[in-house]
Amino acid sequence: xxxxxxxxxxxxxxxxxxxxxxxxxxxxxxxxxxxxxxxxxxxxxxxxxxxxxxxxxxxxxxxxxxxxxxxxxxxxxxxxxxxxxxxxxxxxxxxxxxxxxxxxxxxxxxxxxxxxxxxxxxxxxxxxxxxxxxxxxxxxxxxxxxxxxxxxxxxxxxxxxxxxxxxxxxxxxxxxxxxxxxxxxxxxxxxxxxxxxxxxxxxxxxxxxxxxxxxxxxxxxxxxxxxxxxxxxxxxxxxxxxxxxxxxxxxxxxxxxxxxxxxxxxxxxxxxxxxxxxxxxxxxxxxxxxxxxxxxxxxxxxxxxxxxxxxxxxxxxxxxxxxxxxx
Amino acid sequence: xxxxxxxxxxxxxxxxxxxxxxxxxxxxxxxxxxxxxxxxxxxxxxxxxxxxxxxxxxxxxxxxxxxxxxxxxxxxxxxxxxxxxxxxxxxxxxxxxxxxxxxxxxxxxxxxxxxxxxxxxxxxxxxxxxxxxxxxxxxxxxxxxxxxxxxxxxxxxxxxxxxxxxxxxxxxxxxxxxxxxxxxxxxxxxxxxxxxxxxxxxxxxxxxxxxxxxxxxxxxxxxxxxxxxxxxxxxxxxxxxxxxxxxxxxxxxxxxxxxxxxxxxxxxxxxxxxxxxxxxxxxxxxxxxxxxxxxxxxxxxxxxxxxxxxxxxxxxxxxxxxxxxxxxxxxxxxxxxxx
Numbered sequence: 001x002x003x004x005x006x007x008x009x010x011x012x013x014x015x016x017x018x019x020x021x022x023x024x025x026x027x028x029x030x031x032x033x034x035x036x037x038x039x040x041x042x043x044x045x046x047x048x049x050x051x052x053x054x055x056x057x058x059x060x061x062x063x064x065x066x067x068x069x070x071x072x073x074x075x076x077x078x079x080x081x082x083x084x085x086x087x088x089x090x091x092x093x094x095x096x097x098x099x100x101x102x103x104x105x106x107x108x109x110x111x112x113x114x115x116x117x118x119x120x121x122x123x124x125x126x127x128x129x130x131x132x133x134x135x136x137x138x139x140x141x142x143x144x145x146x147x148x149x150x151x152x153x154x155x156x157x158x159x160x161x162x163x164x165x166x167x168x169x170x171x172x173x174x175x176x177x178x179x180x181x182x183x184x185x186x187x188x189x190x191x192x193x194x195x196x197x198x199x200x201x202x203x204x205x206x207x208x209x210x211x212x213x214x215x216x217x218x219x220x221x222x223x224x225x226x227x228x229x230x231x232x233x234x235x236x237x238x239x240x241x242x243x244x245x246x247x248x249x250x251x252x253x254x255x256x257x258x259x260x261x262x263x264x265x266x267x268x269x270x271x272x273x274x275x276x277x278x279x280x281x282x283x284x285x286x287x288x289x290x291x292x293x294x295x296x297x298x299x300x301x302x303x304x305x306x307x308x309x310x311x312x313x314x315x316x317x318x319x320x321x322x323x324x325x326x327x
Numbered sequence: 328x329x330x331x332x333x334x335x336x337x338x339x340x341x342x343x344x345x346x347x348x349x350x351x352x353x354x355x356x357x358x359x360x361x362x363x364x365x366x367x368x369x370x371x372x373x374x375x376x377x378x379x380x381x382x383x384x385x386x387x388x389x390x391x392x393x394x395x396x397x398x399x400x401x402x403x404x405x406x407x408x409x410x411x412x413x414x415x416x417x418x419x420x421x422x423x424x425x426x427x428x429x430x431x432x433x434x435x436x437x438x439x440x441x442x443x444x445x446x447x448x449x450x451x452x453x454x455x456x457x458x459x460x461x462x463x464x465x466x467x468x469x470x471x472x473x474x475x476x477x478x479x480x481x482x483x484x485x486x487x488x489x490x491x492x493x494x495x496x497x498x499x500x501x502x503x504x505x506x507x508x509x510x511x512x513x514x515x516x517x518x519x520x521x522x523x524x525x526x527x528x529x530x531x532x533x534x535x536x537x538x539x540x541x542x543x544x545x546x547x548x549x550x551x552x553x554x555x556x557x558x559x560x561x562x563x564x565x566x567x568x569x570x571x572x573x574x575x576x577x578x579x580x581x582x583x584x585x586x587x588x589x590x591x592x593x594x595x596x597x598x599x600x601x602x603x604x605x606x607x608x609x610x611x612x613x614x615x616x617x618x619x620x621x622x623x624x625x626x627x628x629x630x631x632x633x634x635x636x637x638x639x640x641x642x643x644x645x646x647x648x649x650x651x652x653x654x655x656x657x658x659x660x661x662x663x664x665x666x
Contacts, residue, residue: 190602190604260574
């Protein structure tokens with residue numbers, strides 16, 4: 001499969017009053033056409049900041065380093081006016097709350113049409129027509145009527161569809177979806193995930209799904225990258241990570257997730273709290289919460305290293321991880 | 328011998344409407360949030376209430392606690408109708424019925440210390456206790472919910488979401504309640520913390536002999552914690568059954584659709600699944616469909632369903648369903664996979 005994005009040694013730092021916080025460090029991954037990569041982690045893991053950096057959308061005090069190559073173009077450090085030629089056209093991002101991403105004062109058709117006028121030089125009328133067709137493709141009933149509506153007149157699920165339609169208008173190679181279904185009801189969520197699946201299959205869009213919900217991941221992702229304390233700690237196929245997790249954090253997340261089909265008496269959660277990025281533990285960031293941590297983990301940070309079957313993990317522990325030991 | 332009745336709480340014919348502004352020159356519209364709500368809660372059980380946004384699940388929790396006054400119907404607490412209780416009497420009763428909210432930080436007063444927040448209900452409900460006795464109780468409860476004693480003088484902003492939720496739980500427990508309404512208590516928390524709080528609630532339930540009403544949109548979480556599950560759609564009960572009954576053989580087409588839509592953290596099962604994708608979205612409760620309110624999204628609906636509202640029928644021991652066609656619809660073998 002053709003690679004559409006190749007990220008190398010990417011980092012994100014934020015300048016505070018008199019210190020610096022490293023939100024993302026040494027991130028490496030690539031993304032192939034039509035593939036779905038799930039980026040999984042809890043608050044503060046760096047999962048959103050990494051992709052905001054790629055989109056050039058970091059807060060003012062944020063700075064990105066490394067490379068994010070889309071073919072031969074490096075998106076990191078690109079001037080905003082240069083970036084605008086690609087954002088929305090080759091790479092698009094949608095967010096958890098569609099209301100804050102849509103302009104409340106403009107009709108849906110105006111906002112959608114604008115993308116085509118700007119990036120593909122469409123005439124206004126043709127742009128609106130194409131936009132309406134796209135609304136239909138993403139499953140919006142009565143698209144012509146909805147195109148004439150303002151964002152507040154639509155429900156949450158409908159607005160998220162509008163965002164997806166907008167993101168797809170230029171048929172981007174890469175779509176980044178940051179918790180796209182977290183605010184939606186389960187029945188609408190199921191419709192959305194179905195839509196994502198047909199997108200990657202029909203348009204060949206590569207999808208990055210940023211989420212904390214392993215249930216969502218299991219349904220749509222081909223590969224996973226698990227993040228903790230600003231770094232990737234495990235990577236591999238979705239099946240490998242679910243059925244044979246190598247990192248204790250991945251295992252802990254799986255045991256923390258209630259499973260509708262397996263009613264355990266008790267969940268087996270990871271103890272303690274996610275770390276503060278300003279004050280990461282020495283050695284392996286996960287060591288205070290890890291049931292398998294030993295001396296080496298307290299002093300030496302495990303590098304992310306290849307294991308087998310194209311998998312990678314950042315953990316010193318090599319023994320078996322029995323169920324229940326993580327608790 | 329404990330002679331408390333088996334049913335702690337009985338809800339009869341509960342109805343709650345809200346008046347919403349129609350427009351500048353139009354008359355206000357009536358939104359029916361809850362209608363024909365009938366069920367009871369047994370001592371020591373956890374009753375889960377599930378449904379999508381706007382189904383009335385939080386309104387129901389608040390009507391039970393009299394934080395909202397129902398328009399009609401009774402809320403019988405050990406036989407006593409709370410809706411008829413004078414305000415002063417109800418205030419005393421609140422020691423028995425407590426609530427935990429979704430957003431832990433927003434529900435804690437930022438100007439009070441943790442100790443003051445947890446002790447606050449005691450000032451009104453246990454005025455006979457002196458300062459030292461209050462402090463003793465607070466420390467005991469803090470230990471039970473996993474907060475360290477030295478945290479007693481800190482302020483809410485110093486805590487993470489999970490710890491703030493522990494403070495909220497401690498505040499609910501301090502009055503030694505019999506029933507706690509948990510309104511989406513883990514929805515705002517990270518996955519690992521969510522599991523810690525769910526385990527904590529189940530430990531506390533055993534330790535203090537609590538009865539819980541657990542409100543959530545997440546059916547996986549509800550099944551994990553609940554003995555019985557009540558499914559709401561547009562303000563009406565569509566099904567009430569044990570967790571296993573719902574899981575093995577949902578009778579209502581809505582329950583069935585919900586069950587196949589719940590994300591399942593297992594890639595192989597997820598691939599085998601045949602999701603019963605509901606068409607469209609939830610209709611407006613201001614102008615609900617005639618007859619069965621679910622018929623507009625139901626793939627089993629017949630013209631008859633538009634004309635008559637299905638009654639809430641008892642179909643087995645304590646099992647309720649509101650569907651005209653539940654007898655005819657075949658339940659899939661693996662309901663959760665929809666196959």
